[in-house]
Amino acid sequence: MKALVKIGGSLLDDPASRHDIARQLAELSASGVAVSVVHGGGKQMTRFLDERGIQSTFVGGLRVTTDETIDAVMKVLAGSVNTQLVAALCAAGARAVGLTGIDSGLATAVQLDPALGFVGKVVSSDPSVLNALSSNGFVPVVACVAGGAQGEVFNVNGDSMAVAVASGWTVDRLVFLTDVPGVLDGSKTIIPTLTVADCRSLIETGVATGGMQAKLNAACEAVLGGVGEVRIVRGSDAGIVSRVFAGESVGTKVVAA
Numbered sequence: 001m002k003a004l005v006k007i008g009g010s011l012l013d014d015p016a017s018r019h020d021i022a023r024q025l026a027e028l029s030a031s032g033v034a035v036s037v038v039h040g041g042g043k044q045m046t047r048f049l050d051e052r053g054i055q056s057t058f059v060g061g062l063r064v065t066t067d068e069t070i071d072a073v074m075k076v077l078a079g080s081v082n083t084q085l086v087a088a089l090c091a092a093g094a095r096a097v098g099l100t101g102i103d104s105g106l107a108t109a110v111q112l113d114p115a116l117g118f119v120g121k122v123v124s125s126d127p128s129v130l131n132a133l134s135s136n137g138f139v140p141v142v143a144c145v146a147g148g149a150q151g152e153v154f155n156v157n158g159d160s161m162a163v164a165v166a167s168g169w170t171v172d173r174l175v176f177l178t179d180v181p182g183v184l185d186g187s188k189t190i191i192p193t194l195t196v197a198d199c200r201s202l203i204e205t206g207v208a209t210g211g212m213q214a215k216l217n218a219a220c221e222a223v224l225g226g227v228g229e230v231r232i233v234r235g236s237d238a239g240i241v242s243r244v245f246a247g248e249s250v251g252t253k254v255v256a257a
Helices: 009-013 015-030 042-051 067-091 128-134 158-168 196-204 210-224 240-245
Strands: 002-007 034-039 096-100 108-111 120-124 139-143 145-147 153-155 173-178 193-195 229-234 252-255
Touching: 002 009, 002 015, 002 158, 009 015, 009 042, 009 067, 015 034, 015 067, 015 139, 015 240, 034 067, 034 128, 034 158, 042 067, 067 096, 067 139, 067 145, 067 153, 096 145, 108 145, 120 158, 128 139, 158 173, 158 210, 173 210, 173 240, 193 196, 196 210, 196 252, 210 229, 210 252, 229 240
Parallel strands: 002 034, 002 173, 034 139, 096 139, 173 229, 193 252
Antiparallel strands: 108 120, 145 153, 229 252
C-alpha cells in the first residue's frame, strides 16, 4: 500500500503532538506501508512574521506572499518545521528525509494570482524522488513549497500540495490530519462515507462551508485524480494514524462513487 499523510501545521507546533504523530508514522512505515508526508506550518509562519513586524494578509484563505514572506516560507516551512518533523520521525525509528516540492521536480507550480504574490498552483508532479526513497525504506517529508519553470519559489496551500503529490504518486489512501473529527452533517453528526456527489451536495446546500468546503473540494480532486480514498480525521485523537490503517471506521472516508 502507498499512503500520503498530510499534517496541519498546528499539530506540529506542540512537541508532544509532533512526537506522537511521528511515532505512529514510524510504526506505519515499519509495517510495510510506503508512506510519504506533506506538512503545513501556517501558525509557525504567522508567528515568525509577527516577531519581525511583518503583517500577514490573507485573501480567500491564502496568505499574500511577498518577497519577505517567501523568504520566511523557506526559513520556516522548508527549514525549522520540516527539520523538526524529520528529527521526530528519525527519533521514532523512521528513515525520514526532508524535501520540498522543488526537489527533483516533485511539484511544479505557476503563479495562482498576481494579487497573491508568490502563491503557486501545482500544475504537475513528478513522483520519481518519492519512488526512489520509498522503495528503499525511506519516509519522504515534503514541505509545501513548489518550484516554477523559471526557477521561481512558490508558497502552496497544504491541502493542494497534498492532493497534487498524492495524485502524482497514485496513492491508495490520502489522510488529512485536521482539527475536526470528520465531516459533519446538518445535525453535527460525523458522516462515515461520502462520494464526490455527496460532497458537492454538502457544499451546494451550505452544510459544508469555509475550511471544510475547501477540504471536501481537495478530497474530490484527489479521488477523481486516481487516489483510492481520502480520510479526514482529527489529528489529535489518540492513536489516530494507527487506527485508520488498522481498518477502524474513524472520521470520514471520501471515495469517487
